[in-house]
Amino acid sequence: MARSRLTPxxxxxxxxxxIDLLGEVGYDGLTMDAIAARTRSSKAxxxxxxxxxPELVAQSLRHHKPVRIAEIDTGSLRGDFRELIGQTDDCQMERDSAMMRGLAHAISDNPELLQALRELLIEPExxxxxxxxxxxVERGEVAADNPALDLVPHMMIGAFVARPLIEDRPIDQAFLTRYVDAVVLPALGV
Known part of the structure; x- marks a missing residue:
């Protein structure tokens, strides 16, 4: 789709x-009419x-995600995780966690949203x-055949979903750092 008519x-x-509307009304309450009104744009x-x-939401989420994981290289896996965690403040983590929970519900009823999120956000991440x-693995910190390597994304997403459900507390940098140190790195043998 041509996007040349809009400036960056x-x-x-x-x-x-x-993103603001998504946080206010959730995915199901988000309408193109509301987006058009908020942005003084036409639906056309x-x-x-x-x-x-779904495509607009997925692109918005991708644009909203300032951390480029692949660019993080501190020289150690622990350092890389700490850098990743440190790039998002606690307020943003809480907002993102709430948004993820809302989107998790929405994707169960919307295969087009799931596909857009996979292509534009999940696969790049x-x-x-x-x-x-x-x-x-190349540095020798993790064994190439460690079965936990394929489960790291599941572990990380689990932290975002589980803490608010189990503890009724928002996700924050301190919790994520403790979680990575106590769960993710030991699972990887670090």
Whole structure:
């Protein structure tokens, strides 16, 4: 889809408005009408640029995610995880965690949203995490045949979902650091 009519600044504005609305009303309550009103755009422009609500939401989430996992390389896996955790403040983590829980519900009823999220957000994140873990294997920190390597994404997503459910507390940097040190790194033999 051609996106040349929007400046990068305007596109960024639209993405931030989608994220704000998503946090306010959830995915099911999010409408193209509401996005158009919030951004002073026409629905026709939104559909021309993104084609569908799932595509716009997925692109907004990708734009919203400032951390590029693959670019993190501190020289150690523990350092890489600490850098990754340190790049998002506690307020943003809480907001992202709530958004993830809402989207988890929405994707169960919307295969188009799931596909868009996989293509635009999940697969790039998995690729980046895979690169971080490959470097740890190359450095000799993790055994190449460690069965936990394939489960790191599951462990990390589990932390975001489980803490609010189990403890009724938001996810934060201190918890994630403790979780990585106590669960993820030991599972990897680090």
């Amino acid at each position: 600044e305007r596109e960024s504005e639209l993405y931030e408005a989608v 422009t939104l559909y021309r640029q993104w084609g569908s609500k 998995m690729t980046g995490l895979g690169q971080v873990l490959r470097r740890a």
